[in-house]
Amino acid sequence: MSEDTEVQEATNSLQSLNIRTESVDSGSDPEHTKQKVDILLKPTGNAPIMKKKKWTVDSDKKIGWIIEFVKKYLKLESNEKLFLYVNQTFAPSPDQIVKNLYDCYSTEGKLVLHYCKTQAWG
Amino acid sequence: MTSLTIEDFNRCVEDIVNISDKLMDGWKLQQNEGLENGKYIVKKEQKVLPLEQEGSTNFLLIFEYHVAFNISYGVPVLCFNVWKQDGSILTIEQFWKANKKFKDSNMHDTLTQMDHPVLRRPFLTLHPCRTHEIMEPFLERSKNPVVSWLSVVGPFVHLNLTEEYVKICSS
Structure with missing residues (x-):
């Protein structure tokens, strides 16, 4: 049971990490890489x-x-x-x-x- | 200017030494009074490079660069010798293996052990017969064709010029 929650937590944090990196990418894209x-x-x-x-x-x-x-x-x-x-x-x-x-x-x-x-x- | 005269060359290398003195970059003017092309400049530099034949460990090497004028070709030549710390000299093959900048090139088409135009001692030399082709595009425009030429060939043999030298070409 506790293992399950740990896995769930890990997945959640991974997702939030993904979301953050995506937002960073789309935010900096037009400014830097597209110049x-x-x-x-x-x-x-x-x-x-x-x-x-x-x-x-x-x-x-x-x-x-x-x-x-x-x-x-x-x-x-x-x-x-x-x-x-x-x-x-x-x-x-x-x-x-x-x-x-x-x-x-x-x-x-x-x-x-x-x-x-x-x-x-x- | 369709080719570089000895007078042009002498003026150019004197300019290089003047800048070097301000930057303490190490270029020194040498002269052999008895020769028409007696002026040349020398710089000694220490570098750390990996030598393949003795494992991939880095070696402290002493480079001695000479820029002299080759009368037969009417062009400047860049010659150099490299020593290891035990005083032994690097052979052309050893230098070739340690140099990654010449990929796709044939060693003997590129580097030759030739007599120094003034000292008449053997040095590793970048082949002078294409130098004119390299210099042609900037001979008329550049205020210092020797610096312009060094900016092209120097990086191939680990010799890099700082911006201060390049600036005098167009000022």
């Missing part, structure tokens, strides 16, 4: 052009994710290297979050990233 930024991808050097230049990405995506995305989009070989440049002056770290770069370097509501590819290193 997106516009980026413009431009080729330099011998990099092929992309048919679609303007992209909207989640602001918490890492630069490394964009690099992998462009490599896939351009169907590059796995040994080909793709680099992204901000302001055509420096390469952001692959761990950098898009939002940080957008906040510092966006112009007219867009973050312009130039991309360049090379055949391996040597």
Whole structure:
């Protein structure tokens, strides 16, 4: 009998926990995970052009994710290297979050990233 | 600017050392008066990395980075050597195994043991023959193409530049 009540209590508390996490999720969703930024991808050097230049990405995506995305989009070989440049002056770290770069370097509501590819290193 | 001259290179590395002095970041300017490309900069750094061949335990390693000018290719080169605490030097294979950034790359296409352009001693070097392709997009725009180039290649060999260096490229 007492075991039953204990089980019941546990189930109840679990449910209340679920309800709480759900409400937290739905509350924060529009604010955080849904935030997106516009980026413009431009080729330099011998990099092929992309048919679609303007992209909207989640602001918490890492630069490394964009690099992998462009490599896939351009169907590059796995040994080909793709680099992204901000302001055509420096390469952001692959761990950098898009939002940080957008906040510092966006112009007219867009973050312009130039991309360049090379055949391996040597 | 379609390529980097020795004068450009010298100015760039002097700028790097000036910033480094303010930040106490450790870059030092070295010079061999007898050579046309005699100027280069050096930084020593300690890092803890796992070396696979001796279990997955972390090792304290001493990295010595050199940035020098390669006349034949007309580009800066990043060369480095790594020592363990017992003074033994890391071979190219050992370094390769400890480095996760080069997945998908072929070791001998990427890193080579080459003579240092000034010291003429063997160093692990990122292959210089594609460096121009990497630099082309920013050669005209960047105020310091050597910093821009280091921001591209440095992270592959555990060399990271702080924001203060990157700022001078566009100011």
